[in-house]
């Protein structure tokens with residue numbers, strides 16, 4: 001397969017910081033995402049992944065630091081930066097009273113695309129994402145996996161150069177996960193850049209060529225998946241080594257084993 005990974009940066013993060021009260025959710029991180037890479041952002045619960053992605057996509061104001069998307073500063077030049085990205089945010093608050101097709105039509109027009117072009121792209125995306133049969137159904141009646149897929153379609157409609165996806169496979173069945181993976185692979189094979197956050201190490205290892213491990217608001221390791229994996233057999237082992245897995249105490253939860261019946 002042709003590799004489109006270049007020395008050009010799709011995303012350049014410098015000194016990015018966000019504090020909530022006395023907690024540094026993101027503690028001044030630097031991160032480079034090469035153009036054309038399939039980039040995985042992993043870390044334990046509360047590591048700061050969502051906060052980082054929210055700041056990188058212009059949804060949350062940083063306390064300090066910069067994010068550049070293809071050279072455009074997200075906060076100084078948000079129109080240029082946002083034109084280049086498609087986002088699957090956490091939470092998925094959608095226009096529940098629109099059908100899937102209406103949601104794409106509305107999104108496309110908001111992005112300034114001509115109506116006929118929106119229709120062509122929406123029809124293709126619905127087909128590829130296996131949503132054609134549900135195009136006329138209200139988004140409120142979509143399952144979790146269908147909601148992820150329609151949001152992904154909306155994020156891709158304006159053919160952005162970079163996709164930032166917060167947990168795209170969470171609560172998605174294996175069939176839909178395979179469909180989403182295939183679409184994302186095709187997108188990066190065509191030169192697009194994907195940044196996704198996930199807890200599923202096997203998925204990151206299978207899909208991503210580059211990875212950053214976050215823990216406690218900092219980058220614990222970043223680089224090619226093979227380099228971050230190092231001498232470990234699997235990325236998950238390297239991850240547990242980096243973030244430190246708590247040892248289970250045999251004596252704890254003893255009451256769970258004792259039955260009074």
Ligand SMILES: Nc1ncnc2c1ncn2[C@@H]1O[C@H](COP(=O)(O)OP(=O)(O)OP(=O)(O)O)[C@@H](O)[C@H]1O
Pocket residue numbers: 020023024025043044045046047048049050051052
């Ligand atoms: N709006 C908020 N107000 C207060 N604290 C917050 C807020 N958002 C995030 N935090 C805190 O910031 C830290 C990082 O949270 P974040 O959601 O970015 O982590 P995450 O890596 O995405 O976690 P998860 O894998 O559980 O989704 C956590 O300690 C969290 O409690």
